[in-house]
Amino acid sequence: MALDATSLEALQARVVELESRSAIRDLVSDYCHGFDKRDFDRFLSIWWEDCIWNIGPPFGRFEGHRGITEAVRSVLWPAWRESHHLTTNLKIDFSDADNARSVCDVDCVGTLTDDPAAQIVGATYRDHMQARDGRWRILQRDVTIHYFNPLGGTTLSPPQNTS
Amino acid sequence: MALDATSLEALQARVVELESRSAIRDLVSDYCHGFDKRDFDRFLSIWWEDCIWNIGPPFGRFEGHRGITEAVRSVLWPAWRESHHLTTNLKIDFSDADNARSVCDVDCVGTLTDDPAAQIVGATYRDHMQARDGRWRILQRDVTIHYFNPLGGTTLSPPQNTS
Amino acid sequence: MALDATSLEALQARVVELESRSAIRDLVSDYCHGFDKRDFDRFLSIWWEDCIWNIGPPFGRFEGHRGITEAVRSVLWPAWRESHHLTTNLKIDFSDADNARSVCDVDCVGTLTDDPAAQIVGATYRDHMQARDGRWRILQRDVTIHYFNPLGGTTLSPPQNTS
Numbered sequence: 459m460a461l462d463a464t465s466l467e468a469l470q471a472r473v474v475e476l477e478s479r480s481a482i483r484d485l486v487s488d489y490c491h492g493f494d495k496r497d498f499d500r501f502l503s504i505w506w507e508d509c510i511w512n513i514g515p516p517f518g519r520f521e522g523h524r525g526i527t528e529a530v531r532s533v534l535w536p537a538w539r540e541s542h543h544l545t546t547n548l549k550i551d552f553s554d555a556d557n558a559r560s561v562c563d564v565d566c567v568g569t570l571t572d573d574p575a576a577q578i579v580g581a582t583y584r585d586h587m588q589a590r591d592g593r594w595r596i597l598q599r600d601v602t603i604h605y606f607n608p609l610g611g612t613t614l615s616p617p618q619n620t621s
Numbered sequence: 622m623a624l625d626a627t628s629l630e631a632l633q634a635r636v637v638e639l640e641s642r643s644a645i646r647d648l649v650s651d652y653c654h655g656f657d658k659r660d661f662d663r664f665l666s667i668w669w670e671d672c673i674w675n676i677g678p679p680f681g682r683f684e685g686h687r688g689i690t691e692a693v694r695s696v697l698w699p700a701w702r703e704s705h706h707l708t709t710n711l712k713i714d715f716s717d718a719d720n721a722r723s724v725c726d727v728d729c730v731g732t733l734t735d736d737p738a739a740q741i742v743g744a745t746y747r748d749h750m751q752a753r754d755g756r757w758r759i760l761q762r763d764v765t766i767h768y769f770n771p772l773g774g775t776t777l778s779p780p781q782n783t784s
Numbered sequence: 785m786a787l788d789a790t791s792l793e794a795l796q797a798r799v800v801e802l803e804s805r806s807a808i809r810d811l812v813s814d815y816c817h818g819f820d821k822r823d824f825d826r827f828l829s830i831w832w833e834d835c836i837w838n839i840g841p842p843f844g845r846f847e848g849h850r851g852i853t854e855a856v857r858s859v860l861w862p863a864w865r866e867s868h869h870l871t872t873n874l875k876i877d878f879s880d881a882d883n884a885r886s887v888c889d890v891d892c893v894g895t896l897t898d899d900p901a902a903q904i905v906g907a908t909y910r911d912h913m914q915a916r917d918g919r920w921r922i923l924q925r926d927v928t929i930h931y932f933n934p935l936g937g938t939t940l941s942p943p944q945n946t947s
Contacts, residue, residue, distance in 0.1 A: 465629055466629065466791055466792065466795065469629065469632065469633055469636060469795065470795055472636050472640065473636060473795060473798050473799060473802070476636070476639050476640065476643065476802050477798065477802065479643060480802065480805060484875055486873075487872075487873040487874060487875040487888075488875060490872075490873045490889065491873060491875060491887060491889075494889075495908075515780050515781065516780045516781070540930065540931075542889065542891070542906045542930060542931075543873070543889075544707065544709075544870065544872040544873065544889060544891050545872055545873060546650075546653075546707040546708055546709055546870075546872055547649075547650040547653045547654060547706075547707065547708060548650060549647055549650040549651060549654060561654060562650075563653065563654075563657075563705065563706075563707060565705070565707050565728070565730065565891070567891065567904070567906055567931075576931075576933075578730070578775070580705045580730060580777070582658075603779055603780055604703065604705060604777070604779060605703075605705075605730075605739075605777035605778055605779060606778075606779065606780045607739075607775060607776060607777055607778060608775070609772070609775055609935070609936070610772070610773055610774020610775045610936055610937060611773060611774050611936020611937050612904070612933060612934070612935055612936045613933060614906070614930070614931035614933055615931055615932075615933060616929055616930060616931055616932065617841050617842045617929055617932045618841065618842070628789075628792055629792065632792065632795065632796055632799060635799050635803065636799060639799070639802050639803065639806065642806060678943050678944065679943045679944070707870065707872075709813075709816075709870040709871055709872055710812075710813040710816045710817060710869075710870065710871060711813060712810055712813040712814060712817060724817060725813075726816065726817075726820075726868065726869075726870060728868070728870050728891070728893065741893070741938070743868045743893060743940070745821075766942055766943055767866065767868060767940070767942060768866075768868075768893075768902075768940035768941055768942060769941075769942065769943045770902075770938060770939060770940055770941060771938070772935070772938055773935070773936055773937020773938045774936060774937050
């Protein structure tokens with residue numbers, strides 16, 4: 459039996475959604491890789507130019523690539539000596555083919571510049587992801603920080619090469 | 622060359638499996654979002670009515686939506702002041718198109734109602750996921766808790782808005 | 785309208801890439817399940833025979849299935865009483881259909897054999913994943929350990945069955 463184009467197009471739309479899920483997941487991962495490994499180009503590439511990054515206290519709310527640049531270079535990287543974000547529980551709900559609301563949770567371990575104690579931060583990210591011309595980026599990320607505390611009696615350091 | 626329906630159907634079956642993997646991953650995420658953010662409808666929606674939730678000590682074994690409701694509302698939410706589950710390492714093995722065994726690991730940070738110290742819990746979830754009429758839910762979840770301990774000298778609190 | 789084989793083949797290639805992403809994600813998960821649950825067959829099955837596992841200090845560099853076997857059985861399992869790896873932030877970039885570079889981050893909580901204190905380890909894995917005859921395995925994994933420290937005042941133990 460010969461097929462008509464409709465069957466293939468229906469299947470293609472399902473493949474596009476799976477690819478969109480993968481692309482959105484990559485944005486969530488590159489947020490961590492870009493920020494923690496201090497790869498600014500990677501970090502900036504996940505945001506639309508007209509984005510909003512609403513971190514809330516103690517850091518603030520930032521708009522556009524200019525705001526992202528200021529937040530990272532002037533506020534956050536100077537505040538952290540090192541940081542390690544682990545994102546999980548990503549759940550994506552599509553509003554339409556080019557817009558998705560997603561939520562994920564993050565656990566961050568790190569050390570601030572002005573305090574030798576290790577810190578733990580737990581937060582939830584709620585995102586508006588948007589595709590333009592087939593490319594997904596973050597349009598808005600709202601951060602809810604659940605806790606941000608020193609990890610009693612713990613400091614972070616890499617293993618020593620004893621050779 | 623015209624195609625026959627067989628080629629498209631074979632490809633369609635592969636797309637269905639990828640979609641099933643995505644749906645199962647969503648269940649694992651919504652377990653955390655529903656429980657930690659105290660969204661009971663979200664939490665209940667991941668379980669089949671005839672489910673088993675076998676947490677083991679110190680919490681117990683619960684059956685059906687009635688058991689889930691009792692466990693969450695009468696045992697677990699009262700026990701935890703706050704909890705933050707992070708699930709990772711999800712591995713799914715399909716028994717057939719409508720049944721899968723999956724395993725994932727979880728790290729939970731939280732505070733109990735009757736103890737100000739932060740707690741850390743590490744566990745493994747082993748699940749029987751089942752699709753009925755194309756919809757995936759959890760039929761059985763077995764929990765193995767590896768550790769459940771106070772995090773020495775640490776308490777959890779959100780950052781203060783100093784503005 | 786009848787379809788030609790080209791349209792279906794193009795879609796098939798996109799499905800293959802999504803399946804490859806799923807298979808690579810499974811390798812990353814089975815590394816943790818195999819190692820932490822001491823399932824050696826599962827752990828070995830993720831590596832190509834001519835693999836390289838470059839852990840760096842304090843553990844070293846291991847080659848081939850012989851090296852993996854030595855590392856796990858003679859070095860790592862004896863060193864750890866228990867370990868719990870949580871991998872996140874997996875980002876996969878394909879060089880071609882059969883080769884991918886991936887990066888992920890890991891948080892490990894565990895206890896060493898010769899020290900009762902809980903340890904936390906944060907690291908990044910950079911991998912060369914390779915498919916041979918349609919099967920994906922790890923060809924090379926380079927580990928960068930960011931921190932490896934005792935978790936002050938914390939020890940790990942499972943809950944007691946008080947029944």
